[in-house]
Amino acid sequence: QTTTTITQLPYSNVNTTPIHIIVNTDPLQQMKDFVKPFNGNPNDDIIKWLESIVHYFGIAQISGDKETLYFQYAPAFMKEYAYKWWANQKHYIFSWSIFKQAVITQFSEKNEYLIAQQFDQRKQQINEPVIKYYYDIIDLCKKYDSDMTDKQKIRKLTNGLKLSLYQEAIKETYSTSFDFLTKVQQLENIQKLIELRQ
Template sequence: MELNPFQNLLNTTALKELPKFTGDPNQKVTQFINAVEHIGSFAGLNESMLHSIATIKLGGSAFNWYDNNKDHLQTWRDLKQHLLERFKPSLSAIKTRLKERKQQPGELLNAYYDDIIDLCKQVDQNMPLHMIVDYLQDGMRNDLKIHVKRRLKTLDDEPTP
C-alpha cells in the first residue's frame, strides 16, 4: 500500500523528532520505547521495523551496550525487554528521586507538578492522592507553600456535600 505524500511527511517528521536514546540517567527508557511504539502504531509498522527504528536511534552508552549484545537482541521484543532491564532505574532510585525532588528557582509549577506526578506513578500506579499531595508540598518552593496551605485549610473548613 502506497502512502500519500502527507502520511510520508508525517512519518518522516516523526522519525526525525524521535530523540536518540543514549542511556543518560536523565533520559527515560520507557519514554523512548513508548515513542518508538507510538510511531509504529501511527505508521502501521511491524516489529522488525520497530527494531530497526530503535537501533538507529541508540547513541552513547546505549549504542555501545547494543553493539556488544546485538547477537541476543535480534527482535523488537528482546530489544525492548533488555533495554528495560539495562536502563530502567531501580524502584529504590526512583523513590529517592521522588523524596529529594525540589522545585527549582524559576521552575514553573506545572513542570514541577508533572515531574512529581510522573515519579509517583513510577513508584506506585495507585498511590493515594494524599501521598501525592504530600510529595508535591514537600518539594514546593517556600513562597508557594504558604499559599497552598492557606488554600487547603479553607478547603478543609468547607463542608462536603
C-alpha cells in the same frame, strides 16, 4: 521515500496552476522531532525514551503492527554506549517486548538510594510552572514505586507545592492526579491575575 500530492486552491471560478507539495514520508526523518538519541549515559532516562517511541507511532499514520514498528526503528536512535550494547545484543533480541525488557534492565536507574533522595527532596521551585512540577513528580513516582496509588501521588504533589499554592490546594479534594493538575493550574492562573493587579 517521498510522495507528491497535488493541491489546487479552492476557487471554482479561478484557473490556477496546481501546487506541488513534497511530503516527507520517511518515518526516521519525522521521528527525529519526537525521539531524541539515546546514548546510554547514567543520566539518560530509558523509560522516557521508550515512551517517546510509542508516542510517535501513536500519532503517525504508518501502516503496520505497532510493536513491530517500535522494534524496527528504535535501534536507529541508539548512540554511543547504547549502540555498543545493541551491536552485541541484537542477535538475541527478536521482538519489542524482549527489547524493552532488555534495555530497561541494562539502562534503568539502579541506584535506589538516589531515586529515594530525589523523590524526598523534589519541591516546586518559586517560578516553576505547575505543569512542569507535576510531570517531574509523576516521573519520579514511577521510578520510586511503580505501584503507587493516585492518592499517594496526590499527597506527594500537594506537599511539594510552593507555599502560596499549597495554602489553597489543601482546601480542594482531588479524584485523580490529573484532576489535581487541572485544579492547581486554575489556582496558579488566579494567582497570576492577582499579581498583575497589584
